[in-house]
Amino acid sequence: MSTPKAYSYVRFSTAEQAAGDSRRRQTDLAADYVKRHGLTLDIELNMRDLGVSAFKGKNLEETAALGAFRRGIEDGMVEPGSVLLVESLDRISRQNQRKGLRILEEIVEAGVDVVTLNDGKRWNLEAINGFDFMLAFAVLFRAHEESSTKSKRNAAAQASKRERAKERGEIMTSQAPKWLKVTGAATKDAGHNAKLSLIPDRVKILKRIFREFNAGAGCGKIARSLTADRVPTFGAAAEWNPKYVFKVLRWRAVLGEFDPCKAGEPQGVIKGYFPRAVDTETFDQAQALIESRQGHAPRSSRLVMNILSQLGVCPKCGTHMRRKNRGSGKKAGRVKLVCSRADHGGKCDYVTVDLTEIEEAFRRWDCKIPRRDATLDASIKATETDKGALEFDIYNLVNSIARRPSAALSKRLAEYEARLERVTAELADLQRQAGESDSRVLKQRAANLKAALSADTLNRAAINVALRTMLTKVVVEYATAELVLFWKHDGQTRLDTSDKRIAAKEWAAINR
DSSP states (O other): OOOOEEEEOEEEOSHHHHHTTHHHHHHHHHHHHHHHHTOEEOOSSOOEEETOOTTTTGGGSTTSHHHHHHHHHHHTSSOTTOEEEESSGGGTOOSOHHHHHHHHHHHHHTTOEEEETTTTEEEOHHHHTTTHHHHHHHHHHHHHHHHHHHHHHHHHHHHHHHHHHHHHOOBSOSOOOTTEEEESOOSSSOBTTOEEEEOHHHHHHHHHHHHHHHTTOOHHHHHHHHHHTTOOOSSSOSSOOHHHHHHHHHOGGGGTOBOOSOTTOGGGOBTTSSOOOSOHHHHHHHHHHHHHTTTSOOOTTOOOOOTTTTTEEOTTTOOBEEEEEEOOGGGTTEEEEEEHHHHTTOSSOOBEEEHHHHHHHHHHOOOOOOOOOHHHHHHHHHHHHHHHHHHHHHHHHHHHHHHSOOHHHHHHHHHHHHHHHHHHHHHHHHHHHHHHTOHHHHHHHHHHHHHHHHSSSOOHHHHHHHHHHHEEEEEEETTTTEEEEEESSSOEEEEEOTTSSSOHHHHTOBOO
16 A cells, blocks of 8 residues: 655745745644654645735635645545645635635545644544534634734735825835936835936936827837837847837826825825826827727827717717718718718618718817716715725624634625625726816816817817817717717716708718
8 A cells, every 4th residue: 555645835925934934844844744654745746835925815826836736636646645734724725714614625525634734633524524614714714814914904004105105205115117216215115215306318218209109109110219219228128128118108107106006996096206207198198099099009100080089989889980981073082970880781770970060060169078976976985885884794794604604604795795896896986987087187188179179270180189088988969960978087068060061860861
């Protein structure tokens, strides 16, 4: 009979633990146990997750060691009767206790025992079917609470740094974009002695990138141009990379904004943290161009000839309307908008709308912006209240389950957690809408649009960009000769085009 195999799983989450005694301690404990119990220590599987956190399940991902071990069980590489050696159960998981228990159950139900080396306890199917289930629950609950408390403390410390950065202008970290230099920061936490300042030569390069992109050049062309002109890169690379050019175009740090939090948490953004390198309108124009081309920069030869490009939609099917030249001879050059679906033979009415008349309707418009609906603020407040109530309910459910495990309570907890995720996403969307409605920004954008519309020579690309910074779509209601403008921040505006030369009924004429 072959000697059972033992797999030693070593995990720690921080660099400080790597520099300390954690790895040696876990390794020595495993070696001692294997020797005393006559096991064979496996050396083929990489069972070390060094610097990997178990609080959010990073050690269970496909690229992590414990994730590989679980796949080894599924693939038959790890045979029943084997033993997984861990210092304690919290090395396996620091997620909430329900998730930790599922991982433990999955391993032991496959016939692999788990041994915790700090107490020599052997967790197998018989153990967790008995009273030891409660013990495992308690251990995992405590581990999760410790990590959760640490996470909250770290979040509080970061929040304190953010407040000092906002109120006193302190620098949170010595890391900064490459067009800035940091002085007086000798440590990772820069502190109040650090200063940020622009590097003039690199700011000129930034402005060149935005200028060329807004003029129609693509990221690839800009990168080649910079390389050909022997413009120094911001790093060690010998040539400019189009991906980095695109990153710069999307990076709000050029506006002076710093977001030390995760994506989707707008309350963490600190405006004015960095010295501003690019003006807002230049940045917004680039964003509108990027969005209108689905993330790809346009060809240099491509010109925007439709002020409603990527904005105008069919009132019947919601498909984007496309620009189309119609007629020949004397009728040549009559530019129309038509539903893209109908134009490709799809099920929708083939109705053409004179684009020139739409342009004239916009020229007559006073560019008045609708006020933000007060219900938006009320919705934010109500959603924040719902989020707080759910978090409180979840906290109570966790405590109840810790005192008395219950399948019904665990099911309710999963439902509440799913609801919390949805409410959090809804709140982030509402806060984004509120951010879009900043009056100063909107007034400036409206002024730019009005200037572009009143110019002697119509710059359709500039008008399209200005519209895209403020609107999500424009419904071309050809039956009533109206344009319905949907604002990003909130509300709608209807442009009445009834005083134009072409009658409303001609708008709705079917030209099949």
